[in-house]
Amino acid sequence: MRAVIDIGTNSVLLLLAERGADGALTVLRDQSTITRLGQGAGATGVLAAEAIERTLVCLAEYRRTAESVGAAITAVTTEGVRMASNQGDFLAPAEAVLGVPVRVLSGDEEARLSYLSVARETPEGGPLRVLDIGGGSTELVLGDGETMLSAVSHPVGAVRLTERLVSADPPTPAMLAAVRAAAMAAFRHQPVAPHPVLHALAGTATTTAALLLGLPVYDRLRVDGSRFTTAQVEALRDALAGETLAQRCQRPCLERGRADVVVAGVTILLAALEHCGAGTLVVRDRGLRFALV
Known part of the structure; x- marks a missing residue:
């Protein structure tokens, strides 16, 4: 064990x-x-x-x-x-x-481990895009099966961008635009050939899935492997951005320590989907801890 x-x-x-x-x-x-x-x-x-x-x-x-x-x-x-x-x-x-x-862990190690946690549970292989949105950084890894082709740790995360760019409750449209611009500027340093599916893990992604599934309590078995369209993710982000922190905290599966940074986190997720040319999000309850085991 x-x-x-x-x-x-x-x-x-x-x-x-x-x-x-x-x-x-x-x-x-x-x-x-x-x-x-x-x-x-x-x-x-x-x-x-x-x-x-x-x-x-x-x-x-x-x-x-x-x-x-x-x-x-x-x-x-x-x-x-x-x-x-x-x-x-x-x-x-x-x-x-x-x-x-x-x-x-270095940014490269973090990206590699996050990728492997998904690749080893995706036996069909083939092109794979894996996104790990953290509080301080976001790792985007491109690969084929268990072979990584490009792995970059970008200095944008849900906490980092919230503290830097979001000062109103609820956030203003200008603040959302600033978060998106910061994420897109970071991702531009990693060219990506368009691919229809993006796999995402960590708290922002799993919370997004739990909210879109309407779960009363978090259930990792239902979250892992769940699929959503970019339009569904954007609609959720817009709904969350229209609520105060107190209102977001009333949602099941969204505790205060996540509710104050979730809007920036989902905005980073949307920027990544756009950057990768993906119309489908697959949420994985995985992460580097699984690869380390």
Whole structure:
């Protein structure tokens, strides 16, 4: 049994799972806790003390959970820590709390692992476009089967762009346009041949699926592999953008720690669909933690 902890800019993920001799993955627990480790880091370049403390509390709980089932812990972190000048202020106490070091993934490693988590569960192979929208960065990977052809970590994420460009509640049309422009400007550095399908994972995508499916509570089995048109995603984004934060928080499957950044996140998703020439979104409840298992 493995315990993989993925410490992101907005949320901390725990996957308890094991892969059998036949390659099948058995998931015992897949948990997400929003701690907003990257709070303000996009502007200040440093991790805030209160954000570090929130995250350490979560890590202590995750360690107890892993040890209760005898699972060996692997811990990694991504853009929220990568961009911080004081990352040592988090990494040292995090290692003390977990009992194992926390590895800072490069953008390329993050993109590769996210891609493989989907490619290994897509046995038919063929052209594949995989998008991972995080709080601080967004990885877009182009490949064929398990072979990656292009992988780029773009410095745009749901938290990062919300903090930088969204200051009204609800956001104004000009703010939405600014988020879209920032995402499109980032994606232009990675040319993409048009492809009709884009696979997306991580919190923005899975929340989008849960909301479009009308789920009263989150169900990863229904979310994983669900398909939507670009028009459906855009209609949801427009509906969310027309609501205040308090109104969005009333929606099932949309907690406050996601509700304040979801509009920017779905706008990034729409920009990626446009950049890839995709009319269909396939949402995957996957991610780098699955590849690490």
